[in-house]
Amino acid sequence: MSDAMQFYLSTLLIYLFIDVMGVLGLNLQFGVAGIINFAYIVFVAVGAYTAAVVSLGPDFPGNFQHYLFGASWPFPLPILAAGAASGVLSLVVGLISLRRLRSDYQAMVMLVLSLIATLTATNATGLVNGPAGLANVPQPLFDQLGLPPLEYQWVYAIWAGLLTALTFLFVRGITNSPLGRTLRAMRDNDRAAAALGKNITALRLLIFVVGGVIAGISGAVFVEFIQAWSPGSWLYPETFVFLAAIIVGGSANNWGAVVGALLVPVGFLEATRFLPQDFNLFGRHVVLFSGLVDALQWVAVGLLILVFLWFRPQGLFPERPGRFTPRAAIASAGKGE
Amino acid sequence: MAVAFVVTVAACGSTTQSATPKTYTGTLTFASFNPFTGPDASFGPEMQAGCIVAAHLINKAGGVLGHQVQCITVDTRGDPADAVPAAQKMIATTSNLVGMNGPSSDEAQATVPIINRAHIPMFADTGQAAFDKNSNDYFWRLTPPDDAAGIAMAIYAYRKGYRRGAAVFGSDLSSQSNVPTLVSTFKKLGGQIVLNQSLALDQSSYRSEVQAAVAANPDVIFTEADPQTDAAYLSQLQQLHGLIPVIGTEPTIQPAWIKAVGGAIGKANLAQIYAAAQPYAPSQGPAWKVFNTELLASASEIPQPDQWAQDPYTQTDYDAIVTMALAMIMANTPDPSFFNQQIANVVADSPGATEVHSYQEGKDALAAGKKIHYVGAGGPIVLDKYHNSSGAFQVAGYATDGSNPQLDIVSAADIAKYA
Numbered sequence: 110m111s112d113a114m115q116f117y118l119s120t121l122l123i124y125l126f127i128d129v130m131g132v133l134g135l136n137l138q139f140g141v142a143g144i145i146n147f148a149y150i151v152f153v154a155v156g157a158y159t160a161a162v163v164s165l166g167p168d169f170p171g172n173f174q175h176y177l178f179g180a181s182w183p184f185p186l187p188i189l190a191a192g193a194a195s196g197v198l199s200l201v202v203g204l205i206s207l208r209r210l211r212s213d214y215q216a217m218v219m220l221v222l223s224l225i226a227t228l229t230a231t232n233a234t235g236l237v238n239g240p241a242g243l244a245n246v247p248q249p250l251f252d253q254l255g256l257p258p259l260e261y262q263w264v265y266a267i268w269a270g271l272l273t274a275l276t277f278l279f280v281r282g283i284t285n286s287p288l289g290r291t292l293r294a295m296r297d298n299d300r301a302a303a304a305l306g307k308n309i310t311a312l313r314l315l316i317f318v319v320g321g322v323i324a325g326i327s328g329a330v331f332v333e334f335i336q337a338w339s340p341g342s343w344l345y346p347e348t349f350v351f352l353a354a355i356i357v358g359g360s361a362n363n364w365g366a367v368v369g370a371l372l373v374p375v376g377f378l379e380a381t382r383f384l385p386q387d388f389n390l391f392g393r394h395v396v397l398f399s400g401l402v403d404a405l406q407w408v409a410v411g412l413l414i415l416v417f418l419w420f421r422p423q424g425l426f427p428e429r430p431g432r433f434t435p436r437a438a439i440a441s442a443g444k445g446e
Numbered sequence: 447m448a449v450a451f452v453v454t455v456a457a458c459g460s461t462t463q464s465a466t467p468k469t470y471t472g473t474l475t476f477a478s479f480n481p482f483t484g485p486d487a488s489f490g491p492e493m494q495a496g497c498i499v500a501a502h503l504i505n506k507a508g509g510v511l512g513h514q515v516q517c518i519t520v521d522t523r524g525d526p527a528d529a530v531p532a533a534q535k536m537i538a539t540t541s542n543l544v545g546m547n548g549p550s551s552d553e554a555q556a557t558v559p560i561i562n563r564a565h566i567p568m569f570a571d572t573g574q575a576a577f578d579k580n581s582n583d584y585f586w587r588l589t590p591p592d593d594a595a596g597i598a599m600a601i602y603a604y605r606k607g608y609r610r611g612a613a614v615f616g617s618d619l620s621s622q623s624n625v626p627t628l629v630s631t632f633k634k635l636g637g638q639i640v641l642n643q644s645l646a647l648d649q650s651s652y653r654s655e656v657q658a659a660v661a662a663n664p665d666v667i668f669t670e671a672d673p674q675t676d677a678a679y680l681s682q683l684q685q686l687h688g689l690i691p692v693i694g695t696e697p698t699i700q701p702a703w704i705k706a707v708g709g710a711i712g713k714a715n716l717a718q719i720y721a722a723a724q725p726y727a728p729s730q731g732p733a734w735k736v737f738n739t740e741l742l743a744s745a746s747e748i749p750q751p752d753q754w755a756q757d758p759y760t761q762t763d764y765d766a767i768v769t770m771a772l773a774m775i776m777a778n779t780p781d782p783s784f785f786n787q788q789i790a791n792v793v794a795d796s797p798g799a800t801e802v803h804s805y806q807e808g809k810d811a812l813a814a815g816k817k818i819h820y821v822g823a824g825g826p827i828v829l830d831k832y833h834n835s836s837g838a839f840q841v842a843g844y845a846t847d848g849s850n851p852q853l854d855i856v857s858a859a860d861i862a863k864y865a
Binding site for chain 1: 482483484485523524525526527528530531532534535537538539551552555556559560563564574575576617618621622623644646
């Protein structure tokens with residue numbers, strides 16, 4: 110296999126792992142807890158920017174990019190900082206939007222937040238270098254490992270895979286626990302859950318922050334790989350790609366989230382790059398105008414969501430009903446001992 | 447185990463550069479690696495037009511070393527996150543990829559290292575100042591950095607007697623990159639920037655921004671924004687205060703901008719207030735004539751080809767492909783690892799070199815054993831040690847017949863004083 114193909118495949122593998130992380134975080138919020146977070150990509154972006162500015166070193170006069178709080182923190186502190194920053198932002202946003210608003214209004218707040226965040230990052234040029242974004246973000250341990258670029262990229266893929274596996278186990282731990290069952294009860298009928306004594310606001314806030322931390326970490330891993338980040342990378346439609354992955358894979362099913370990430374952001378969107386720009390149709394040579402295929406991608410993502418919501422709303426891997434031993438059975442088993 | 451996996455997988459490929467050129471069979475491919483969708487979707491067709499014209503002329507001249515050439519488009523979507531896999535895919539799956547135009551400012555920082563590592567010569571249209579002292583062997587830039595446009599705008603404004611300027615630029619990356627040098631140069635010259643606005647794009651109203659501009663009382667507005675944004679802004683300025691002279695950048699000379707703004711404020715009004723600084727491209731002379739004739743004959747592949755006839759970016763993209771093709775002949779191989787070193791020699795004005803203005807002329811001269819000096823459709827190319835060729839700027843106006851009369855020239859030396 111050529112070097113170029115290895116670079117390409119390892120890039121796709123890393124993108125897959127990062128997307129799986131992101132989709133797992135949103136699935137926890139949307140699929141399991143029923144929080145409609147249309148601003149999810151903002152938390153990914155905050156993680157990415159945080160990891161970038163704490164890796165780039167202090168800003169200096171004459172620098173081609175300008176940002177706040179530059180530092181040179183060693184690996185893995187930028188990733189931890191990214192998770193923390195996104196978590197704190199989630200807490201603030203959650204405190205404002207999750208306490209009193211109904212879910213449909215929460216969704217509107219999140220969408221507006223996403224737009225405001227993009228405009229702020231673009232226009233406040235001293236914050237994170239405005240529309241140009243940040244570049245030359247150092248890759249973790251690149252100098253210390255001393256590997257050639259291709260070998261380093263495979264190591265990075267393994268590292269991203271390990272983080273993804275840890276994220277999966279962590280999320281599965283939540284969804285399989287009593288907390289997960291409570292979250293699903295809250296999602297299905299929040300009033301009933303509240304009537305049973307569950308603190309709905311606290312639960313929503315908790316899972317909103319956990320999802321935000323995961324989003325931030327995925328953003329950090331992303332920016333440390335591509336070494337650049339700008340507002341064009343996190344426009345609000347990106348959240349809908351994650352949502353499409355959840356709907357296609359299967360809402361509230363962690364394996365469904367993995368499959369959805371494989372099929373939509375990586376498989377579906379990447380496959381369109383292979384569509385021909387010209388072809389023969391009934392003996393005529395047809396040349397598509399440049400960019401048509403790519404422009405249709407967003408249309409295709411929207412259609413994908415509609416088709417699945419219409420024909421298979423449960424997704425490819427439907428949520429499995431929880432299995433637990435009824436209290437009565439536990440009690441009777443106890444008597445027998 | 448992980449390390450063993452890495453070593454095993456990586457060992458499947460070769461990372462060393464061969465001492466002998468690779469052998470190529472079939473058509474050679476040049477890529478236009480630029481945004482074809484997204485906010486900067488206009489960049490891609492502008493670039494692709496230059497590539498198509500060059501490919502036609504190269505093929506008419508018998509190809510390069512027996513190979514026909516073709517152009518493909520690779521959409522970066524103007525976003526580094528999308529551009530990275532696009533670049534990797536282009537490199538991995540495009541057969542006989544020997545060179546490319548692009549990337550633009552939107553994705554250059556993320557993709558230039560990838561393309562450089564793959565040993566693909568790239569003629570970038572990024573204007574980012576980060577590449578002013580480029581260290582990538584395969585990176586070349588024939589157009590000035592964005593910050594040079596800001597300098598040219600300031601110099602022209604000062605020459606015209608304007609002393610109170612308002613910087614009104616779109617919030618997008620390309621527009622904003624003009625602002626720092628515009629502001630600093632205008633101040634150095636003795637002018638005053640009375641207002642610096644970053645416009646959120648495509649709003650239905652800019653009333654509050656226009657009111658702020660009116661209150662600042664500028665005698666000139668410097669601008670670059672997308673057509674809809676500037677059209678809305680300037681028409682509201684016309685309503686609230688009356689028009690103020692405008693100095694724009696190269697994107698404001700594009701037909702879409704002229705049409706939108708001219709429609710909003712009136713073409714006659716636009717002709718009275720408008721000037722724009724763009725990289726100097728003579729749009730005359732033997733090289734341009736060859737380019738323009740073939741461009742106008744390429745309507746089957748290039749929609750409305752005449753719109754690119756005076757476009758400096760289309761002209762330099764054309765020059766880039768011709769330069770690479772001639773470098774291949776000089777190196778006697780289409781292998782980029784070998785012909786990349788010859789690129790500077792193709793355009794160097796070395797003693798005894800024969801000046802050539804087209805691929806055909808260059809090919810013939812090289813076949814006759816002569817040294818060549820390629821002068822392109824975009825004018826002479828003077829590369830510095832960082833592979834940059836910045837050159838002069840021309841200031842063009844607008845006439846109601848649709849032409850862009852030349853108003854002034856800002857020389858490369860003048861720009862260098864304030865760079």
